[in-house]
Amino acid sequence: MTLTDYDTALVTGASAGIGAAVVADLCGRGLTVHAVARREDRLAELAAATGCSTHVLDVRDTEAIDDLFGSLDIDVLINNAGVGRAIQSLVGADPDDIDQTIDTNVTAALHAVRAVLPSMIERGVGHVVNIGSVAGLYPMSSGVYGASKGAIHFLSTNLRLELAGTGIRVTEICPGRVRTEFYDAAIDDPDLRDAMKETGITEITSEDVAAAIAYALDAPWYVNVARIELQPTEQTYGGMQVTPIQGRDQDQ
Ligand SMILES: NC(=O)c1ccc[n+]([C@@H]2O[C@H](COP(=O)([O-])OP(=O)(O)OC[C@H]3O[C@@H](n4cnc5c(N)ncnc54)[C@H](OP(=O)(O)O)[C@@H]3O)[C@@H](O)[C@H]2O)c1
Numbered sequence: 001m002t003l004t005d006y007d008t009a010l011v012t013g014a015s016a017g018i019g020a021a022v023v024a025d026l027c028g029r030g031l032t033v034h035a036v037a038r039r040e041d042r043l044a045e046l047a048a049a050t051g052c053s054t055h056v057l058d059v060r061d062t063e064a065i066d067d068l069f070g071s072l073d074i075d076v077l078i079n080n081a082g083v084g085r086a087i088q089s090l091v092g093a094d095p096d097d098i099d100q101t102i103d104t105n106v107t108a109a110l111h112a113v114r115a116v117l118p119s120m121i122e123r124g125v126g127h128v129v130n131i132g133s134v135a136g137l138y139p140m141s142s143g144v145y146g147a148s149k150g151a152i153h154f155l156s157t158n159l160r161l162e163l164a165g166t167g168i169r170v171t172e173i174c175p176g177r178v179r180t181e182f183y184d185a186a187i188d189d190p191d192l193r194d195a196m197k198e199t200g201i202t203e204i205t206s207e208d209v210a211a212a213i214a215y216a217l218d219a220p221w222y223v224n225v226a227r228i229e230l231q232p233t234e235q236t237y238g239g240m241q242v243t244p245i246q247g248r249d250q251d252q
Pocket residue numbers: 012013014015016017018019036037038039040042057058059060080081082083084104131132133134174175176177178179180181182183185
């Protein structure tokens with residue numbers, strides 16, 4: 001299997017950022033692309049620019065996922081819709097933000113895969129691309145978001161095992177900082193949002209992520225690109241944090 005062997009793709013979270021860039025890239029490569037998101041106006045603009053088909057849908061609506069995803073013979077699923085509500089901390093997080101992040105990033109992603117797999121297995125063709133994050137692989141002091149992307153990591157690795165012998169490929173994409181609207185949707189407080197957004201580094205672009213996905217899709221059938229991590233050159237992870245407990249007697 002290579003990109004030229006895939007006919008149809010479905011991209012969730014297609015109205016902005018990484019999803020929109022992937023739709024444009026796959027349409028440009030001649031695939032029939034189904035673009036899924038909640039914002040109708042954004043999807044209409046994308047359709048006008050790329051020729052994709054659009055579906056206004058909240059991925060937290062499991063019935064809608066079953067109806068749409070289950071009715072299309074999808075070769076490539078790009079499981080991309082995601083939010084970073086409560087990204088700054090679990091401590092003090094709004095319970096609704098926790099639910100929104102888990103429901104969108106994890107539960108909906110599971111249902112999307114479940115809905116497309118029967119057709120993929122029956123036809124013997126399929127590629128599931130899950131958009132994870134470096135936050136799902138390394139501690140980044142983000143309990144809610146990290147937990148959601150950690151789930152995507154183990155969804156991806158376990159799917160590889162579950163699908164052994166079917167020929168269906170699974171790829172996990174783990175970006176670091178990508179310049180998108182992600183933080184605008186994640187954080188309401190303008191000062192905190194600006195502090196999170198303005199890193200002073202050159203972030204990677206949605207098009208860089210789309211190119212990484214195309215690399216995985218374009219590999220020959222016997223190559224499963226299992227995981228790609230891509231980060232800005234100016235971003236890294238790790239190091240041991242040293243933080244004294246507040247109020248502790250240092251002589252103890
Ligand atoms: N930006 C980064 O630094 C970064 C880094 C690592 C991983 N990621 C991951 O990359 C993916 C894409 O994020 P992005 O950076 O491109 O952010 P973005 O620009 O905010 O795009 C998020 C997309 O998800 C869609 N979405 C959110 N909730 C949805 C829902 N309930 N139903 C349907 N669609 C929904 C949004 O569309 P509507 O609002 O129109 O529904 C939008 O199209 C996410 O999974 C994110 O966690 C991002």
